[in-house]
Amino acid sequence: MTLSLRPLGIEDMPSATRIHRAAFNANFPWIGALHTPQEDLAYWSEHLLTTCCIWGAEIDGRLIGVIAFNDDWVEQLYVDPGFQNAGAGTALLKIALETSRSLRLWTFQRNKRARRFYERHGFVAIEMTDGSGNEEREPDILYRWDRPGR
Numbered sequence: 001m002t003l004s005l006r007p008l009g010i011e012d013m014p015s016a017t018r019i020h021r022a023a024f025n026a027n028f029p030w031i032g033a034l035h036t037p038q039e040d041l042a043y044w045s046e047h048l049l050t051t052c053c054i055w056g057a058e059i060d061g062r063l064i065g066v067i068a069f070n071d072d073w074v075e076q077l078y079v080d081p082g083f084q085n086a087g088a089g090t091a092l093l094k095i096a097l098e099t100s101r102s103l104r105l106w107t108f109q110r111n112k113r114a115r116r117f118y119e120r121h122g123f124v125a126i127e128m129t130d131g132s133g134n135e136e137r138e139p140d141i142l143y144r145w146d147r148p149g150r
Contacts (some may be wrong), residue, residue: 057088
């Protein structure tokens with residue numbers, strides 16, 4: 001199995017939203033679905049695709065991971081639960097790191113796996129909240145990464 005990366009287009013948004021929902025539900029079952037599949041697709045197709053670079057990771061032609069980022073934010077990074085810990089997340093994050101001078105992102109405080117992942121890649125926690133500012137009402141952490149030497 002060979003991992004490949006490519007930019008995604010509108011035709012890939014149904015698969016991207018399925019990966020997002022599958023990973024979100026697997027990692028945060030206590031939150032439940034806040035949006036319908038149609039709302040998820042509209043968010044990815046109409047908002048993220050127009051404001052972010054979206055890349056996908058594929059194995060044997062099957063999309064298994066997605067990242068949406070812009071100049072200074074990682075908006076979304078999800079890997080299909082069946083393919084986590086296979087390097088797709090690192091490969092996708094590397095694309096954003098290579099094109100940015102500084103990045104920020106949010107993750108939930110309870111998401112220990114994501115916290116370890118981002119910290120391993122040089123992100124530093126700069127703010128913790130009680131979750132009152134996000135739609136999930138889940139305590140979260142703002143991380144920041146700066147290109148070394150900056």
